[in-house]
Amino acid sequence: MSEHAVRPLTLAWVGEHLEVGERVVGVEALRGGITAEMRRLTIGARGGRTRELVLRTFVGVGDAEDSLKREAGALRLLVGRGVTAPGLVAVDAGGAHCEYPSLLMTHLAGRTVLDDEGLETRVPLLARQLVAIHALRPAERPPEYVALTTADTIVTPKGADAAAWAAAIDVIRRPAPSYEGRFLHRDFHPGNVLFDVPPPGRAGVRISGVVDWAGASWGPADLDVAHCSTNLALLHGPGWGPRFAEAYEEAGGVLAAGASERLYWQVRDALAFSEDVRLVARAWQETGRAELTTRAVEERLDAYVSILMDTLG
Incomplete structure (x- = not known):
């Protein structure tokens, strides 16, 4: 067929x-x-x-x-x-x-944009869109979020900073922090957001829609922010992960108050990617990002985990 x-x-x-x-x-x-x-x-x-x-x-x-x-x-x-x-x-x-x-x-109009060019403009738009999603208060809540990754299923990349990864894995051995529940997309990242991109030379890029709601859940806003942060770090460079969290707060979003709580959700999501690096890299390569080989994504993931442990650990 x-x-x-x-x-x-x-x-x-x-x-x-x-x-x-x-x-x-x-x-x-x-x-x-x-x-x-x-x-x-x-x-x-x-x-x-x-x-x-x-x-x-x-x-x-x-x-x-x-x-x-x-x-x-x-x-x-x-x-x-x-x-x-x-x-x-x-x-x-x-x-x-x-x-x-x-x-x-x-079918929604628009297209996904995974290029590095124009990212400075798109990140605040992504942040504002996620704040709007978290502001929804459905009469009937979706099911509670599920986190499948455990300390025992994580795959430490070859050549990774062993000390940083060991410390990160220890973080998710702890009980999950308490949180105020929000409506979550649960797979919010640039690949699930459609943009209306004007012709070259014209301003006005905007989000035209959000797709792939198969993971819709009830849980901490930090979890959605962490997921988008990790995707941005792997797609565009490790420094973009923390920048998205900042943009989310600048847009009016509220994250966990304590650094240790934020670290838990950020690290939990980043470590989850270790189990699917090959699949994630292949999907991005199919969209035209040929340079994002499995090894390249692993190196960015390692660098991002180290950044999280250095700044929030």
């Missing part, structure tokens, strides 16, 4: 959720994801009109049903709440109708 093709049962399911006279006339695979197959579907109607939807399919993912239920719930919650996200069209979380668990949603 072509990577662009939609499987027969899934295609039939999509058709059931289209308007009368519409059909799928084009399929494009979307790059950059790690856990799900993403496809942009062009939907044609009578008179030559077209619109676009996005199909998200989980293949061989153990928690697919939970993830798609979370995402569907988040997309319903976000309607009219001031945070632009895709609109939910249909969900088959258990794979009862499709070959695999799937979610169909509207």
Whole structure:
């Protein structure tokens, strides 16, 4: 089967959720994801009109049903709440109708931007967007956050600062600090944020939407900030991690009061990346960042962990 093709049962399911006279006339695979197959579907109607939807399919993912239920719930919650996200069209979380668990949603305009150029402008926008997400107060809370990484699952990179990593691992052996819960995206980073980028020479870059809400949770704001910080540190250089946390506070966000509490969440997220460096690097390379080899990402992760231990430890 072509990577662009939609499987027969899934295609039939999509058709059931289209308007009368519409059909799928084009399929494009979307790059950059790690856990799900993403496809942009062009939907044609009578008179030559077209619109676009996005199909998200989980293949061989153990928690697919939970993830798609979370995402569907988040997309319903976000309607009219001031945070632009895709609109939910249909969900088959258990794979009862499709070959695999799937979610169909509207397509948002804009594109991800992972280049170093223009980062100074984008970081404050990312910070303000995350503050807006954390300000949401849903009538029904999503499930509590889950942290899968443990002190025993961390993979210390070859040649890393052994003392810094040992100290960082000791940090997450402690009980999690108490926190005031917030609505979390749980996978907020530049790869899940769409930008409307004007032509060269024109100002006005803005965020046009936030995607991938499969991890929507209830937990500490620090955890979302830590995740975006780590992504920025690995994508653009270790110093960008702490700078994002600063930008979040400048935008009105509130983080844990104590340095040891902040360190716990920042280190927990950074260490979690040690288990998936190869997958993360490959996803970024597919988007055009060929220089972000597994080794390059490991070196940046090592440097970032050292920065955290030096500044907050």
